[in-house]
Amino acid sequence: MKVNGRHYRTIWPKQANPKIIEIIDQRYLPHKFVVEELASLDDFAAAIKDMHVRGAGLIGATAGYAMYCAILHAPQKNFKEYLDETVCKILDTRPTAKNLSWAVQRQLTAINSISDPELRIQKAFETANLIADEDVDFCRRIGEHGLHIIRDLSTLKDGEPVNILTHCNAGWLAFVDHGSATAPIYAAHRENIPIHVWVDETRPWNQGSKLTAWELYQENINHTLIADNTGGHLMQHGMVDLVIVGSDRTTRTGDVANKIGTYLKALAAKDNNIPFYVALPSSTIDWELRDGLREIPIESRSGDEVKFISGLGDNNELTRILCGLSETPAANYAFDVTPARLVSGIITERGIAAANEESLLQLFPEYV
């Protein structure tokens, strides 16, 4: 997508030296556009854990490049032990995102039979690039499939804007390009279908106000920022036609882990007969799991992320404030699980499935 008119991905090998990987450091958006260089496994681990990068697909792509970086700098001896440690270190960064382990596993499979260090490095680099390119391609296809839903709603609305609510950022910043939840939105906008997006600010990390609103502004798409509390009221009053969100891990039965608060929006959509879609590349599906509520691990982050909020101060400098008492204890669960019964459909790179095992397996028969 474009930033001030120039095309960017969220992660890429540095042109002058592909041993270094560059990312957009999302902690400073929308106030500053910062590109960060990642050159060591520690750099990668910190970038994922401390959310310089975040979002299902981008976590996966970053993990792919992290594996490449580790293999690039592997010691000559004890490669297996080193690789085990590397994998543990990467997997430890974020527990909920399926794409993380998916990308790591993919790298392990790719290099498994290669013993020559140089060839192994080359293969890991190719695989990391492939993961990133596939992510772009899958998101583009998600856009094409989801476009039909928006087009149909637009026909029903007779040219009035289709009001789409989204939670968190499942935009291109959460992937390598296009995004998952936003891909159909961008596709509809390119087709000149009138749309308007309600952007949940998405506390506590404010991915909505900081990232999604910035993306939509860059792409010139009509949108309105709202507190996360607002969606139910809008739905009760006919001001939402469609909800699209992303996912960080989805079970083979269609239970969806996504940013904390997604479940509340799904309940409100159900209560008001509003379609609730989840857009995700299949790399997000955990084919091992059947019961999202019991089996998907939910990351618990520091309560300080609830109490401290950063933004632009009056002096135009990035400033952090404490909102409340320093003595107040805070809890910070990063995701929740929306049961399949509340999901109208899952938009994947291969088409739209109902949120159940049978329908998902029709699209992905290799997991039967």
Added chain:
Amino acid sequence: MKVNGRHYRTIWPKQANPKIIEIIDQRYLPHKFVVEELASLDDFAAAIKDMHVRGAGLIGATAGYAMYCAILHAPQKNFKEYLDETVCKILDTRPTAKNLSWAVQRQLTAINSISDPELRIQKAFETANLIADEDVDFCRRIGEHGLHIIRDLSTLKDGEPVNILTHCNAGWLAFVDHGSATAPIYAAHRENIPIHVWVDETRPWNQGSKLTAWELYQENINHTLIADNTGGHLMQHGMVDLVIVGSDRTTRTGDVANKIGTYLKALAAKDNNIPFYVALPSSTIDWELRDGLREIPIESRSGDEVKFISGLGDNNELTRILCGLSETPAANYAFDVTPARLVSGIITERGIAAANEESLLQLFPEYV
């Protein structure tokens, strides 16, 4: 309740000069404890509109004193026109809160037959004090009735803490004392029933992180601050035993307008079979209304309240930050309506009613 060990109400006539009314200016809490003097109708209107005071009961009590202040400074001529203008000015401040018009109407009735200016002033002062005293008394009784619910849950939990989730601030700061939703919590704490309160931060104005957490800290009650997005996840995992919220206007049929986001918590409570109670003095009930969704006016406030957040900066000064782009459009609906079907019960000063007309009228037969 107590602030640093000293007893306070939220509004009171100044001891040295009862023509001046003092309030706690809640915009600076919890970082600064500021007492503000209100001496003119403009002072009162600004205090209500700009949320120096807020919350159902306190808005009512402030409106009562505002009427007194206006009558105190009434011109000798054209009293009726002056009074009409005064009433309009007060009612214009906040559209959703029923207590506002209720208190104004009560003052109008009280002074209606009095033509002597001095007697009128005296009567208006007495009535304002009566409204405030009644609010305290009603909240205390709400605490006694609601205590039974918590006590019963505590018995079931065999001494484990009862986990209570509350949204916004329906604490003593929202009333003259005790609060509505918090009254049973304070009553339970006084009886040494083990409790723990999940405090929704309550975006965009952060009444939870700034006011409710501060109240509970002052009263030494176990609590944890959470983002508004979190409650559904907690309920799915058995970490909430009871939800208690307040109300700004309730229909005779039991539909409840309360802080935006309340409806989402009610849906989650229903989905997880968790009791969802609304605590309110009867001054909050609008006996004219039957359909909350269609008939209760919902206040729309400035979008800047979503985009700008204030708190304590690193320099320990109150600081305001912009969270997102200045160009981002934002909407700010202040309340939503929870349909009666989602409400387990309404805790009033006369006892607990089911959320329907018949049950409410059994407690308040004068409105049949």
